[in-house]
Amino acid sequence: MLGTFWETQLPYIRSQNERERERERERERERESKIKQRKAEMEEQAEMVGRAFVDHYYHLFDTERASLSSLYQPTSMLSFEGQKIFGVDDITSKLNQLPFDQCKHLISTIDSQPSSPTGGIVVFVSGSLQLPGEEHHLRFSQMFHLIPTPQGSFFLQNDIFRLNYG
Template identity: 35%
Template sequence: MASKPVWEQIGAGFVQHYYQQFDSDRTKLADLYTDASCLTWEGVGFQGHKAIMEKITTLLSPLLQSLPFQSIQHSITAQDHQPTPDSCVMSMVMGQLKADTDQVMGFQQTFLLKNVDNKWICTNDMFRLALHNFGA
């Protein structure tokens, strides 16, 4: 069996690390973002390390908007990775998450990773729950 391309290895390694840290201690994600990083969370944008970490560490439960969730568990069902022309790696993740006692929900997340000083950082991060309003 041929080994995976380097961008697949980088992307898969990042995804595994990201969700392990997110599920156990979100504050440990701080090293993955810089002041130039951007996050779009459910259509709302955040730019810079401080704003992103404030959002990530104070996320609200999707079903109980006034209560921060205490625990979360992600299950990755699919991930795809591509190299970009400027030597970055784009990763798209699909999966399910469970926050506290909320129902299991699908989600999609896309990361753009860049090597800065021999360390892969997230320059762009886009997250959406896979919720649909079919009654509209």
């Protein structure tokens, strides 16, 4: 009699187990889909913010260099041709003391990536720098690490600049 019970119930139990496994697989697919969607949204936001930041930064650099100070914080760091500079005042001083007053940045590429779950963004720029009276442009690369502020904007935590020779 006991054998008959298991013979009749076993297919039902297996069927329930299969349905439960299928529900778990479906939940896993939904989780993966949400993760992919969130990742795509983060990448899209990083691209959008990165491009807007680059436009803003180089516009200020080329037209109102002293205003760049608003993009940095006391914890910010600039590496300029290997020289490390810390804090808003020293960074602003370095940028304002460059041996040229006017210039024009011509951007070739902008690559942006989300850098952390808290909303940071890494931006890598390549381009050329046109100085008045100079026939040849100077090629450069620059990396920015943007950190979100509680007010909903970003500040420049890390800034690395290098001229590209050769």
